[in-house]
Amino acid sequence: MSISKLTSDKVKERADIVEVVGDYLPLKKKGQNMWACCPFHGEKSPSFSVSPAKQIYKCFGCSKAGDPIQFIMDIEGVGFQEAIRHLAGKYGIEVEEDETRTPEQNQEQNERESLFIALNFAKDFFVKNLQTEEGRSIGLSYFKERGFNPQIIEKFDLGYALDGWDHFLKAAKIAGFEEDILLKAGLILQREGDASRVYDRFRGRVTFAIHNVSGKAIGFGARILTKDKNQPKYINSPETPIYHKSDVLYGIFQAKKAIRDLDNCFLVEGYTDVVSLHLSGIENVVASSGTSLTDGQIKLIKRFTNQVTVLYDGDSAGIKASIRGIDLLLEGGLNVKAVVFPDGEDPDSYSRKVGSQAFQDYLKENQRDFIGFKIGLYQDEFARDPIRKAEVIREIVQSIGKIPDPIIRSVYAKEASGLLQIEEEIIHSELNKSLIKSNKDHFQKAKEEAEAEEKLEELVPSQGQLSFLEKLSIHEREILRLMALYAGENLADDGNTVLEYLLSETLETKFQTANYERIYGLFKGITTQGKGLDLKSLLDEFPGQAKTEVIDLVQQRWEISPHWTGRHGILVPTEKDDLAASSYRALLWFKKRYVEKLMDEASRNIRSADANREDFEQILVLQNIFLEVKKVQILLSKELGIVIG
Template structure:
């Protein structure tokens, strides 16, 4: 059964984009909007914009955009109705079910929601198994040996998978789950070569439930307790539509509040490390679940803090093998520290060995920034070998170069200089080499974007690498942008709305870009019904592409600082100061691009006619069409003040 429209409308009225996004990323005000590093992709400087006035978000890096509901859908990986339920809970809105939905509509619930339900059932099943005789004697006794309290077992939804081929399958099918959903959820397997043979994936193992950020079970890790050399120690859920290992951190749901409160995230390797640290009173801890650290996992940490402390087992060879993770963390814009445990110890074993308070004290006393940590790791090697010292220096410099903040980079360069006993100038020289290379790449990209904008404005002639169709598409985009941003405003000293002028001038023009033609059609239909649509009308459209394009067009990337006028008395003209002139020039540029396209088509026809050996009259007729179009183009150029030699 679905959620009623009344509940959906209440949520839309009550939600605030700043509050919703602020639960996941720290926002900083700049101009009229708020900005943050995007939670959907890794970046060094903020390109994620939140508009309180328009109630939308937009990332200029990865193009993610939407309203508060879309943000929850994107960040939590849930469907529309799950997002509404989430926001209704946040704002204390009672959820009313839609009684008018048919059984057929109920069956069309998204696959993702079905998977969430199946995995939640599996979690409950494994937890209940701890109360069976087998579960008590094997699973529960193992947890008690590790010192796990009943509260911790409940907190992490720890459980036990019974030793047998079909316990889960039988229980799930009795509860109404289909084999198809159980297979997609990774709870059961099909025997290779015999699809009719289906059996449980997890058997005779203790289970660790993997939750997403909002606390929903999305997968499981399972540990065998016997010493069977033919079986792996751990097995995990496979990749599914709702579980992508590279984007998940074990314990993030239980840790997210503590990470925010402490402004630090401890990063460990395994499930039991996380649980043991909670027992020691340290809750701001997550695990990469035995996999190499990924960009997705780094972005997940960055949603809650910029500080991360990596905890390494007391195994020098293992530390050196996993040291690359520090560079990834630095590149992700995180401030990195590290703690190494005594030889042979890991967070789980060491916390049980020394006790809670001593464990917490150890972490505080032995936490070192990544420079001191890396240098200390290789100290013995380069003390005996000058060449090795040179290699270590380059590795340190490369790590420093990953840091996006120039001030932090400079501080670490100075520290590295003292610890490595090398001139700071040499470190800065090496740093500059890598930074110059990176800046060249960024400059080239920015230059290409600027040239495209100049072509759009008609400031420079179209270059051969930018096609006529591309420039026409850009000008169509500009026309729709003006329509969405200012359509309801009246032109200076006239009773005419901007939308009426633009629509009348484009009445006989068919836009070549389908999405812009679609938006134009929606606008005309609304105007025909006596309503001038505003931006929220298009942001709430069911068509996802219309919503996305609308947000792209109504969200400016740059704003003029209020200090130009308020503090420096410098007046900056904007396009809204004279909408009549802005609209007039936009229409002229659109027609100019259309004429260019028609001229290009005419040239192609002339060339084809000459190659086919057509009669002279046909060629002359086509040439006459071209010259007439050229006259129109020159007239428009004069109106726009464009002179091209």
Template sequence: MGISKLTTDRVKERMDIEEVLGDYLPMKKKGQNLWANCPFHGEKTPSFSISPAKQIYKCFGCGKAGDPIQFVMDIEGIGFQEAIKHIAGRYGIEVEEDETRTPEQNEAQNERESLLIALGFARDFFVKNLQTPEGKSIGLSYFKERGFTPAIIEKFDLGYALEGWDNLLQGAKSAGFREDILLKAGLILQKEGDATRVYDRFRNRVIFPIHNISGKPLGFGARILTKDKNQPKYINSPETPVYHKSDVLYGMFQAKKAIREKDNCYLVEGYTDVVSLHLSGIENVVASSGTSLTDGQIKLIKRFTDQVTVLYDGDAAGIKASLRGIDLLLEGGLNVKAVVFPDGEDPDSYSRKVGSQAFQDYLENNSRDFIGFKIGLYKEEFVKNPIRKAEVIREVVQSIGKIPDPIIRSVYAKEASGLLGIEEDIIHAELNKTLLKSQKDHYNNKQDDLFAEQAMEELIPDETATSFSEILRIQEREMVRLLVNYGWQKLVDEEMHLCQYLLSETEELEFTTPIYNKILSLYRSNLLQGEIPTSEYFIGLGDQEVQKEVIDLITVRHEVSHHWADTHQIIINTESDDLTLTGFKSILRLKRKMVQKLMEEAKEKIKNAEAEHLDDDKVHEFQVIYFELKKVQLEIDKELGIVIG
């Protein structure tokens, strides 16, 4: 069923953007707003602005904008109702159902939610299995052998899948779940060639639930405990509508708070590595679950920290095979360190071998930045082999070239020069070659284009630089921007609001840009009902196109520091100081563009009339119209102080 309007209203009244977004990304206060690195695209300089006063966010890099509900929808990849439930759960708000929707509508709307509910049932089912005789003797016994405490087992929702073919299937059916939902969730399988034969995907294995960032299970990893050569050691949930392996890291839900506090993320390979580190008192740890790192996983880490420390098993061959991951982390803008364990040890085995404190000391004392780590890894190979040394230099330089920040690149080039015993100029020369050959500057070009577009929208451009239609669009935007930001304010010495003045002066004008026409129509409709709509009204409409545009209109990227006035006594005039003048000039600019548009149309009619050899009276009629419009333009130019040579 749908969520009642009362619940939605309670959530909107209670939610706070700083608290909701604070669960996902670190923020720093600058002026009246908070700033963060955008979680929706890779960046090193924060361009993601959060306004606590307006309860909105906007990224000046990729353009994402919205309120806390929209943020949760985008970051979790969920629908509106699920986002409301998520925020309601955070604040302890009881969710009331709306019974007006039909079962068919609910089924279509909530398939994703149904999958998450089914996965939640499976998690609880596997957890409860640990209390069965089979679960205690096999699953719980295994966890205890590894030193997993009851608190850790509960923290990670560890469980056990019973030996039979359809224990989960029958349990889920009894609880009311349909087979098609269980199939889509990856919990059961169909036998090849026999669609009627279905059975559990996970059987006779210990279970490691894989959570999303808010703690809901998306999938499972399952480890076999017997030595059966015909069975893989681990099997995992397949890709589903709710589980995308490339965007998930095991343990992130349990680690996100510690990662933010420690400003460092330990990256390991497997599930048991994560759990063992938690047992050792180290909670800022996640696992790639044995798969190669992806851009999505790197962006997930970067939401919480710029520092990552990769923990490697004591296997030189395996380390060299996985070095590609370090380059990906560097390319993602992360500062990378590495720790290598003694031969034959991994994070899980070594933490159990030496104990918590000694393990923590080892990590602290053996953490090396990626340059020292990579060079040390190959040192024995190139000490007596100049050719191999040249190859290592190129490999190191290629890694340095992945770093987006030029200052950090320069620092690492200097360090590499010292460690490799080679002139720094040679390192820089090779680095420049690598950078020139690189195809990785697409991202920077894209950002430059986005910033240029943003700047163009915020300024009144030169007519020679932009098409007429674009200039007209920007003038219409400016008109709507004033309405949304200041429409409710009264004009000095006038018995009217700014919106009444603007709308009365533009009543005859028709906007050419659909979104501004739409906002203008909504504005007029509210005025007819005696209400002056604010930005909050448009943001809360539920129309994503209108919401995004209005947030763009009310968000200012740069603000003047209060120190100019408080400390230096320098007063900066703003557009709101004299709204009568601001509104008057905005109307004149808009009318000027409309007049120019009519002039262009008149010129075109004159050309067509001459080309078609129409009588002189018709041509003269169009000429009179053109010159009358020209007079109007000159009057407007005079008012605006525009001088045309």
């Protein structure tokens, strides 16, 4: 079953681009638009633009563009139907189905939805188990011992899996779930050697529901409460079609708003660390769930902030084993600080030991940037051994070399020089060696690309040597831009809209650029060309790729600063102030370039006819065509205020 057009229309009408993108990125206002670093490619300065007025986004670095629905498709890696469902859930819109999808599409979509439903059922089942006699005496007692109150238990959907082979399986079957879906969701297991025998994956453990960014349960972590050496302390959900551990951070759903608001993310190791920090009033915290950091997890943090503070347990051996994560964070373009707790303490135990306020004060007073943190970590070692000091210097230089921003690298090199009491020139020398070594492949690739560009430049004319077709293409683009941006705007002259006027003046013309001709054809096929047609409703009528191309036409990277009008009182006219004049001038240029192309064709035909010694009358006809077209060019140039020979 697919989603009905009525539901899609409701979502399109309700979804706001700033609200939708703001759930994933920290947006900052600059001029009329909002800006952020693009989530789809690595960059140091924002080139991802969101237009509240046009309800579109565009990255000027990687060219990703679209409306709220396309953004969800891009960021979540889902199809149109799932994006609509996602936004319908966000805005509380009831989803209505129709029957136009293929059986394969229905099966795939139904399976994903069934997995979400099954995992949500399991979440509720484990939560309700806390109210059973076993759940209260074991699960709830454990949470209370850790100081977890009812509000925090509800906030994180904490629960308990009953100690038995198939308590959950029986309940799920009564609720109508099939074993196949429960297996794919990782909620039950098949007995080894006998696939017909199945049993619960989670048994006799407290459960921690793992949510995706949207707040849906996608998996579980479960902690054993007995001291059984034959059982692991934690077991986790396996990889499934909707749960990829390397792309998930525990607590991201509960933390994303605080991370964005405070522009910082605390990174811890375990589930209980996250919950305990929330109890201490610190909500901008996530956990890597006991695994080494991955690129996917780093990109997930970067959606919301560029600042990370890593909280380490008070175990120097453990810190040194996991310190590679700092280099990965630096390489991902994040600014990194670190906090180490006293020996034998972790974020969970220390927050419970000292209380909320003292814990927050400790974090503020003890956080250090990664340079000071690393030096402090090895200070005792290199104080006794000069050779070890040289090794530490190289390790720190390698970490600095991971930072993509050269200015930040330079700042840290200076700081390292002071803390290590070594000349800054030596730090820079080692840093250059490290950069050259680590980026050797990159430099070779850049060289090859530069050589390819040089060869291409020999084949492509420079800006001053554009062909007639290339010049025409520029003005075809301008006509389409005006059509898209001001489609339903009324022209003062005759009451026509901009779209109606431009279509009527170009209807007999074939656009020479293939993409533009295709988009032009879509404009001609628009069913509602009257007043009130805006960019949002116009884009709804275009297919995916054409929609992206139209957004590329209308979204401008630069705009006039409001200071010119606000602070300096300088009035800068815009094309919208007089759309009739803007549209007329664009048409004149378009026609002038089209005529120049015709003149070039006529001139080449004359030369060809002369070279082939065709009869005089044929050449005369071609010459007359050229002269007539030339007259039109002169008239157009005069109208544009251009003097030509």
